[in-house]
Structures are given as C-alpha cells and as structure tokens.
Amino acid sequence: MRIDLSFTPHQADEAVLRDKTVVAIDVLRASTTIITALSNGAREVIPVPTVESAVKLSAQLAGDVVLLGGERGGRRIQGFSLGNSPAEYTPERVKGKSIVFSSTNGSQVLANGRYARSLVVCGFVNMALVVRFLRERPGDFILACAGTNGAFSLEDSVCAGMIVHSLLKDGSLEVTLSDGALAAESLYRSHGRNVLKLLQSTQHGKYLQEIGFEGDLKLCASVDSIPVLPQLDGNVIRLKREAERKDITPAVAPS
Amino acid sequence: MRIDLSFTPHQADEAVLRDKTVVAIDVLRASTTIITALSNGAREVIPVPTVESAVKLSAQLAGDVVLLGGERGGRRIQGFSLGNSPAEYTPERVKGKSIVFSSTNGSQVLANGRYARSLVVCGFVNMALVVRFLRERPGDFILACAGTNGAFSLEDSVCAGMIVHSLLKDGSLEVTLSDGALAAESLYRSHGRNVLKLLQSTQHGKYLQEIGFEGDLKLCASVDSIPVLPQLDGNVIRLKREAERKDITPAVAPS
Numbered sequence: 001m002r003i004d005l006s007f008t009p010h011q012a013d014e015a016v017l018r019d020k021t022v023v024a025i026d027v028l029r030a031s032t033t034i035i036t037a038l039s040n041g042a043r044e045v046i047p048v049p050t051v052e053s054a055v056k057l058s059a060q061l062a063g064d065v066v067l068l069g070g071e072r073g074g075r076r077i078q079g080f081s082l083g084n085s086p087a088e089y090t091p092e093r094v095k096g097k098s099i100v101f102s103s104t105n106g107s108q109v110l111a112n113g114r115y116a117r118s119l120v121v122c123g124f125v126n127m128a129l130v131v132r133f134l135r136e137r138p139g140d141f142i143l144a145c146a147g148t149n150g151a152f153s154l155e156d157s158v159c160a161g162m163i164v165h166s167l168l169k170d171g172s173l174e175v176t177l178s179d180g181a182l183a184a185e186s187l188y189r190s191h192g193r194n195v196l197k198l199l200q201s202t203q204h205g206k207y208l209q210e211i212g213f214e215g216d217l218k219l220c221a222s223v224d225s226i227p228v229l230p231q232l233d234g235n236v237i238r239l240k241r242e243a244e245r246k247d248i249t250p251a252v253a254p255s
Numbered sequence: 256m257r258i259d260l261s262f263t264p265h266q267a268d269e270a271v272l273r274d275k276t277v278v279a280i281d282v283l284r285a286s287t288t289i290i291t292a293l294s295n296g297a298r299e300v301i302p303v304p305t306v307e308s309a310v311k312l313s314a315q316l317a318g319d320v321v322l323l324g325g326e327r328g329g330r331r332i333q334g335f336s337l338g339n340s341p342a343e344y345t346p347e348r349v350k351g352k353s354i355v356f357s358s359t360n361g362s363q364v365l366a367n368g369r370y371a372r373s374l375v376v377c378g379f380v381n382m383a384l385v386v387r388f389l390r391e392r393p394g395d396f397i398l399a400c401a402g403t404n405g406a407f408s409l410e411d412s413v414c415a416g417m418i419v420h421s422l423l424k425d426g427s428l429e430v431t432l433s434d435g436a437l438a439a440e441s442l443y444r445s446h447g448r449n450v451l452k453l454l455q456s457t458q459h460g461k462y463l464q465e466i467g468f469e470g471d472l473k474l475c476a477s478v479d480s481i482p483v484l485p486q487l488d489g490n491v492i493r494l495k496r497e498a499e500r501k502d503i504t505p506a507v508a509p510s
Contacts, residue, residue, distance in 0.1 A: 004406075005407070006406070006407075007262055007263075007407060008262075008263075008265070008266055010263070010265035010266060011263055011265060011266075011405065011406060011407070148434070150266060151259075151261070151266060151433070151434070151435060152260070152261075152262060152266070152433075152434055152435040152438065153434055154434040154437060154438055157438060178406070178407075178458060179403070179406070179407055179408055179409040179457055179458045179459075180406060180407040182409060183407065183409055183412060183438075183442055186441065186442055186445040186446065187438055187441055187442070189445070190441040190444070190445065191441065202434055203433060203434045204434075
C-alpha cells in the first residue's frame, strides 16, 4: 500500500487523480458539511466548481427537491438557501433533497477527482470509517487536501496525517509513504492531539472565527461523530454505506 | 515579519512571487550546486527553464567563458559540460565562467521568481547567511520550495523550517507564520536533527543514491559549509556578498 498526498489541488489535478483511489479532505468546512448533509438524509450532493454552474444546474433540476448550498469568502452565496456551515444542514432542511454545492476550496478537489477510480469524502468527523474503507481494500491511494485559497492548510494536512498514523499502527499492512504522507503523519503527531485547539489556531480557522463561525469549528473537530462515508459516483456524492456508531472502531486509540 | 511558504512551484507562481522577498530552496541539488559554483568563482549562473533555451542562450554568449550545466532525471543533460552535482563545480572548471543552468525543479522556482523584489538562493550549506539576511531586513518574505517533480519534498521543507526555527528563536523579532511556515517549523523539529540522515531517507534522496550520487547528499547536508549568498539580479544569479566563515554565527545552535 503506497500512500501519496497532495497538500493543494494544484498538486493533484485531474490527470494525477485519474483512476486513483482518492480521499478528498476539506476539514473547514466542505467535507464536514457534505458528511453532515448526507448523514441527515440529503439524497445527494452535487459539487460544482462555480456559482454560475450551480445556478444553471439547479434550474435544470426539479424545483422543490433541489437546494443550492455553498460559500464564497466563507459566507453564504447570495440567493443560495444554504451556506457552508454544517449546522445549517439539519434533517428538517435537507432530508430527501439534492444539494447543488459550491465552495471555494473543496469543490476544486472534488472537480479534480471526477475521473478517480473511487473518491471518498473525509473529515475528522468520519475518520474511523475512512480508515476502515482504506484498510479493507489494500491498494495505493492519494490523500487530496483542499488547502485554503490554493495554499497549504494545516487542518487538512493533520487530518490526512491522522489517516496515515492509523494505517501505520496496523501492523498487518505494508505501507510505503511519499514525502508528503510522511510529513502529514509528523504534523499529526505535532498538532493532532487536540483537534479543536488546532482548528482554532490555523489560518482558516481564525478567519472563520472572525466572521462568526466559531461554532462550526467544534462540529468539524468532533472526531468520529458522524459515521457515514460519502462517495463520489459520477458527478454526484452519495453515501457509500451507513454504519452504526457502536460498530465504529476509533481510528486512533485515545492516549 | 510575516513568513509565507510554498511547498511546490505550483503554489507560488510568477504572480504570487512578484515584488516579494523570496528564498528559493532546492536542497537536492540546484541550490547547493549554484551556491557551490559561485563560491568557487563562477562569474554568474543564468537559470533557464528548458534544455532548448539553455542551448540557445549559450550559443548567443561568447564561447569559452560559457558552460552549460544541469540535469534531467538527475543525470547530466546530453551535450552539457556539467550536471547538477555540486562536486563537479570545482574552481578549476568554473572560475570566471558564466554557467547557463537548467534543472528539473529548481529552475521552475527561479523562473517564477523573476519579478520578485529580491530573491536569494538557499540550501543547508548557506543557512546562517540566509537567516542573517532575513534578520537584517525585517519585512515579510516567502520561502519557495522547489519540491520534486511538482510534488512536496521533505528536504526542502525541513530546510525552510530551519529558517523559521532560527528566526523564531530570535526574541527580538515579531514573527507571524502562515500555516505552511508553521508546518515547516514542525517538520524541522521532527526531521532536522540529522540532516544527512534526512537526505538519505527522502524520496529524491533515495533516488539520487540509486543512480550513484550518494556523495552529493553529504555535500548538500553540510550545514553552513559554504558561506555565500547568491541573489537573482535580473535573470542572472550572482553573489550578494561573501562572508568569511569565521564571521558566521550558526543559524541553529548545536544541541
């Protein structure tokens, strides 16, 4: 099992991700929001790169089962029903809906992964299921971090590093790490002990606090709080399977 | 003083580096080779992105004072006098010469930095001078890592992290770190104790050993062994100043 990693979407374009197994990571907040939406009964999330394509696509789809969601500059896009705050994606609002979704960083990774062999969406909130998925299908994969505005983001890298750490701990796997995967694991060990504190300290975490989304950081930091595994299927993200919380083995044993 | 960092040239294109103070880092081996060449009396190093542009440019310049240097796949380019091994750039070969130079990763960073306000070339070998340069002109700057074939490289990141670490240790500076600079400093603390061992363990370091350049790793790992500061001036790299070794304060105190 060889683990590759890209810290920004620039590093892992469509050609790099083609036919690969991809783990898409945008902790703050697209991953967490998509995981929350699907866990709360949304039928599907359709990621699109631009606001224009979101509006166009939603106009083509049937009216009352479609919601527009997403952000620019961290804030809800004008005319959209939902922003990029996981807290907005309640069962009351999203059950049975198709959500056309566009966010600044996450959408780019998802767009780059459209020709992946398999792509799953990962945050801290569904860590154990992602690790289990990777463990059960030994093979090479790439951890594709969304980053922030094209640059490295510490929270995505530490989340990726938590995956690497969990797989390394499993003595039964033969794991080869790229430099990036090795670095992420180091960063997890340096910064991953207190995930909420981490999110409060990173560039994007600070920005979200400044514009009033400090509550989202807690949701995004809750390791294994939402045991579902969203998977990209064609151009649509749906749940791969739903597991009961009691079945989940913690990805990283509490120390 | 705000410290930004890019782990790959994709993250820091011409627009990002324009008018910035830039530290270009390609430990294995372009930085080390350029530093060695200038320290050994080369008049200048002219970095070019492609083999074709190297050949074209050298044909335009006067014959016997120009040398072609560089690599593809780690090996000397056919028809070139010199590869990308610091050991080749002896005083006997390079004194007084203009070296037209093209390497896979380093040349991209140097090309992206052509409109920087100021760009210096950094490796482990001239660490103390780079740190002193940054300390003496407080202001924001960006650490631009070359990476390897478009991907993250651990050795460049740890080298960048050593700079961050040195500046943080200087209590008189007020330093703000981007996520990337913070991560690099963590990576320096995790992997920077034994630089030779680090270089022997990274992806590109392993590759260079496989193709017979293990000796280069020792040269590239020798912290503060070559106290000169190459600086890009227009399209040409020349020495900014030469310092006597005895004047150099180690960037990082031995522990």
